[in-house]
Amino acid sequence: MASDMTSRRVPWVALALSFLSPGVGHLYCGRIAKGLPLYFAWILVPLCSVVAALVPPSATVLMLLVLLPAVAVLTVYLYAAIDAWRLAYQIRSDYSLRDYNRAAIYWLLIVVQLVYSIGLIVGARVLVYEAYLIPASSMSPTILNGDRILARKLLPLDHFPERGDLIVFRNPTPSIADAFVKRVVAVAGDHIEIRGESLLINGKELERDRVPDESLKHLGNQLSGRVAFEVNSGHRYLVAYDDSSDGERAQGDFEATVPERHVFVLGDNRDRSRDSRYFGSIHVGDIFGYVDYIYWPSESWSRFGVANDRLP
Amino acid sequence: MTDEPYERWLAECREVSPPATLEDQIMSQVAKLERQRREIWWLRLVQRIEHSRAARWAVCGGALAIGGFPFVFLAYVAQFVTF
Numbered sequence: 001m002a003s004d005m006t007s008r009r010v011p012w013v014a015l016a017l018s019f020l021s022p023g024v025g026h027l028y029c030g031r032i033a034k035g036l037p038l039y040f041a042w043i044l045v046p047l048c049s050v051v052a053a054l055v056p057p058s059a060t061v062l063m064l065l066v067l068l069p070a071v072a073v074l075t076v077y078l079y080a081a082i083d084a085w086r087l088a089y090q091i092r093s094d095y096s097l098r099d100y101n102r103a104a105i106y107w108l109l110i111v112v113q114l115v116y117s118i119g120l121i122v123g124a125r126v127l128v129y130e131a132y133l134i135p136a137s138s139m140s141p142t143i144l145n146g147d148r149i150l151a152r153k154l155l156p157l158d159h160f161p162e163r164g165d166l167i168v169f170r171n172p173t174p175s176i177a178d179a180f181v182k183r184v185v186a187v188a189g190d191h192i193e194i195r196g197e198s199l200l201i202n203g204k205e206l207e208r209d210r211v212p213d214e215s216l217k218h219l220g221n222q223l224s225g226r227v228a229f230e231v232n233s234g235h236r237y238l239v240a241y242d243d244s245s246d247g248e249r250a251q252g253d254f255e256a257t258v259p260e261r262h263v264f265v266l267g268d269n270r271d272r273s274r275d276s277r278y279f280g281s282i283h284v285g286d287i288f289g290y291v292d293y294i295y296w297p298s299e300s301w302s303r304f305g306v307a308n309d310r311l312p
Numbered sequence: 313m314t315d316e317p318y319e320r321w322l323a324e325c326r327e328v329s330p331p332a333t334l335e336d337q338i339m340s341q342v343a344k345l346e347r348q349r350r351e352i353w354w355l356r357l358v359q360r361i362e363h364s365r366a367a368r369w370a371v372c373g374g375a376l377a378i379g380g381f382p383f384v385f386l387a388y389v390a391q392f393v394t395f
Contacts, residue, residue, distance in 0.1 A: 020375045020378055074383060122389075130392065
């Protein structure tokens, strides 16, 4: 409601308020109907992330669902600032003060907006998707050193890891890394044997296929050793072994049975990975998420896309 | 038609001479208001900012730095920037 008191609208104040929080500059200029949608634009980011996590789409659609809202919010932010400045410039004097034209309301909205926008980002990171920059080559040739991956955390309550899944889990070793990325090769109750380069699950050796040389071009300089396709419970993925057989292997022969509610994980770079052969099986409660996408590959953009072969 | 009581009141008012200290009273009130205005620090600050182009740029730049923080945080969470 407009009062009898009039005041002038100062363009730089409208600009500063809008920079602090998009939409508040419009409130300062009396345009509440336009200001509120701008104020709540940040909701777009987690909303689209949740949609992407509930219906894991192709990599291109995922990028549209995750990147476009962020770009849209940035565009809204810049538009709101310019528009608020323009409005204040047009109004200048003889502006009838509204009930909400109070400094306390502006500051409250600014603080709430900063808290809620950061809260939404943290919430999306903790509950929906988390991005990781890979600093090692233990998952090469599937995930290379320098790749950026997205791990999905929003999962059904009854979800349980399957053989072949790529998981991010709590680092069980005293090293400084918070999390490790490995592949689940055996689940609870499985008996696993490693004999040289052979991997046996419940007494059955996993199949290995030769990889055509042209398929390895996208690995760039990070290709080392011999690479083969390994097939495990319907998943088909690349694994690498060192060329030398001079005893530098990560670990020799190994045998174990996976306990209840645990999974056995291995790095795809079998001779250069510290995994369940060192620190034992991983409790499912220590799993942070499931790697679905490589959204920023380090070597070649031809590797951009889905990392989990269950997705489209 | 004239309003006699009103006319009489006006005539009485014209005959009364203002107190000698009236001018001083008014001037002291004006000075007091000005003093109060100067004591409000944020009002002084706003006035200074308004008169300096550099200060206006600084305020808008500071606001941009604070308001842009969620975007920097989003870029950090997405691993586009690392610290």
